Amino acid sequence: MHDIRLIRDDPAAFDAALARRGAEPASSHILALDQQRRDVATRLQEAQNRRNEASKAIGQAMAKGDRESAEALKAEVALIKENLPSLESEERDLDEALRCELARLPNLPLPQVPEGADESDNVEVARWGTPREFAFTPREHADLGPALGMDFETGAQISGARFTFLKGQMARLHRALAQFMLDRQSGENGYMECAPPLLVRDEAVFGTGQLPKFAEDLFRTTDGRWLIPTAEVSLTNAAREQILGDDTLPLRMTALTPCFRSEAGAAGRDTRGLIRQHQFEKVELVTICKPEESPAEHERMVAAAESILQALELPYRKVLLCTGDMGATARKTFDLEVWLPGQGAYREISSISDCGDYQARRMNTRYKPEGSKRTEFLHTLNGSGLAVGRTLVAVLENYQEEDGSVRVPEALRPWTSGLERLIPAGRD
Known part of the structure; x- marks a missing residue:
């Protein structure tokens, strides 16, 4: 298993080390998958934050007697809750896909290991x-x-x-x-x-x-x-x-x-x-x-x-x-x-x-x-x-x-x- 941070920091060096083992470059695909996962994680976090903010605002609107705003906020919270499972599932799937990609690759050889085919x-x-x-x-x-x-x-x-x-x-x-x-x-x-x-x-x-x-x-x-x-x-x-x-x-x-x-x-x-x-x-x-x-x-x-x-x-x-x-x-x-x-x-x-x-x-x-x-x-x-x-x-x-x-x-x-x-x- 590889550290995704090392691939982010120097993808060219990662691919070069894989090449020494006769493996195809992998950083481009892995980083694209990683970006997808991070984007979904960001969207999920934003949705969860907005749900919490809206839920809090419902109580404030009700306290002011603003039923119209409270109902609109309830509808927004309900929609967010409806969409959250899909985002959570997508994040889990991307997490697993990235994990599988990192796990399928061989370890990187140390510099003193001689290059060779067999x-x-x-x-x-x-x-x-x-x-x-x-x-x-x-x-x-x-x-x-x-x-x-x-x-x-x-x-x-x-x-x-x-x-x-x-x-x-x-x-x-x-x-x-x-x-x-x-x-x-x-x-x-x-x-x-x-x-x-x-x-x-x-x-x-x-x-x-x-x-x-x-x-x-x-x-x-x-x-x-x-x-x-x-x-x-x-x-x-x-x-x-x-x-x-x-x-x-x-x-x-x-x-x-x-x-x-x-x-x-x-x-x-x-x-x-x-x-x-x-x-x-x-x-x-x-x-x-x-x-x-x-x-x-x-x-x-x-x-x-x-x-x-x-x-x-x-x-x-x-x-x-x-x-x-x-x-x-x-x-x-x-x-x-x-x-x-x-x-x-x-x-x-x-x-x-x-x-x-x-x-x-x-x-x-x-x-x-x-x-x-x-x-x-x-x-x-x-x-x-x-x-x-x-x-x-x-x-x-x-x-x-x-x-x-x-x-x-x-x-x-x-x-x-x-x-x-x-x-x-x-x-x-």
């Missing part, structure tokens, strides 16, 4: 770790996993494509990864652990920007609720319609939840394996903070996600997304891409975004600066810390051995109940 224009910022040199040809997790308990066939039989059934030692490793991440983020990294709802209402997914534009990417229940695509939705909306006190900021939250995505736009992409599923688990990070704090909080969140990869000794690279590859709600995004030796490529494992006040405006989430009588919108940030399934993939591929077994990373072993190695079925 992921090929993203900018690598840093790398960590050295990819392992194998004495054999490393396999992809989809080939390595079935003998270790990654059952794609059963998942497909039960639920269809893009579902997986994890069994035995594989399920244990998956659980250990999730608990390790959650403990690290809620303990060492200082994010408050939460257990939020998985089903949310329309206003929640509107607040974080999935509605109305990305409804096809979500799953909806028969009673009109939505399955969360990420805990970002529940965690960020925990502050909707609130004015937060200084003593609560910055508010940092984390949650381990199932996530549900229709992957409507992913036809033909990552159809093998665990990379792109309809149901998966993720540890999410969310921060709500004052505007001046968001740049530092963004770096802090990126570091929190990186700390998981570093503890697991998984090589990765940090990438600054270009304007054409960022999500619609973000004004700046870093992706962390983990090295997958089976694919011989870096693949996204975390996306960490600074959304500015874009979501806060949609949710009406504010605070009152010290010494100010007016409230201001807060800033929101979100990121994966990390996606559990994709981390499992990275562990399998980076820690695999020639005999098909997989070593459990040292940092993870306190969470695996003594499991140090995944052994293929049929082997002792």
Whole structure:
């Protein structure tokens, strides 16, 4: 959601920022709609003022015995009252139309975000770790996993494509990864652990920007609720319609939840394996903070996600997304891409975004600066810390051995109940 005052003040700058995202100019249409709304609001206010003045004048005329003037004033008041509902309805309609126009547009990128059309224009910022040199040809997790308990066939039989059934030692490793991440983020990294709802209402997914534009990417229940695509939705909306006190900021939250995505736009992409599923688990990070704090909080969140990869000794690279590859709600995004030796490529494992006040405006989430009588919108940030399934993939591929077994990373072993190695079925 955008601030109409910024568009009024500098429409050319607004359109130029939209153009960086490949969007068409919008200021002319929005300002015309805004002027219509303001004109109707003025007419409504004038009508209400005249009604009040005329009503007062009726009593004065009656007190003077001027029945003719009193009757004329009564007729005028009656006509105004008859027309008011129409003006009020027109104002509501224009308010909603303007709100929809402001809500459909993507967030404006920060100046330091590189311009580009797609992921090929993203900018690598840093790398960590050295990819392992194998004495054999490393396999992809989809080939390595079935003998270790990654059952794609059963998942497909039960639920269809893009579902997986994890069994035995594989399920244990998956659980250990999730608990390790959650403990690290809620303990060492200082994010408050939460257990939020998985089903949310329309206003929640509107607040974080999935509605109305990305409804096809979500799953909806028969009673009109939505399955969360990420805990970002529940965690960020925990502050909707609130004015937060200084003593609560910055508010940092984390949650381990199932996530549900229709992957409507992913036809033909990552159809093998665990990379792109309809149901998966993720540890999410969310921060709500004052505007001046968001740049530092963004770096802090990126570091929190990186700390998981570093503890697991998984090589990765940090990438600054270009304007054409960022999500619609973000004004700046870093992706962390983990090295997958089976694919011989870096693949996204975390996306960490600074959304500015874009979501806060949609949710009406504010605070009152010290010494100010007016409230201001807060800033929101979100990121994966990390996606559990994709981390499992990275562990399998980076820690695999020639005999098909997989070593459990040292940092993870306190969470695996003594499991140090995944052994293929049929082997002792």
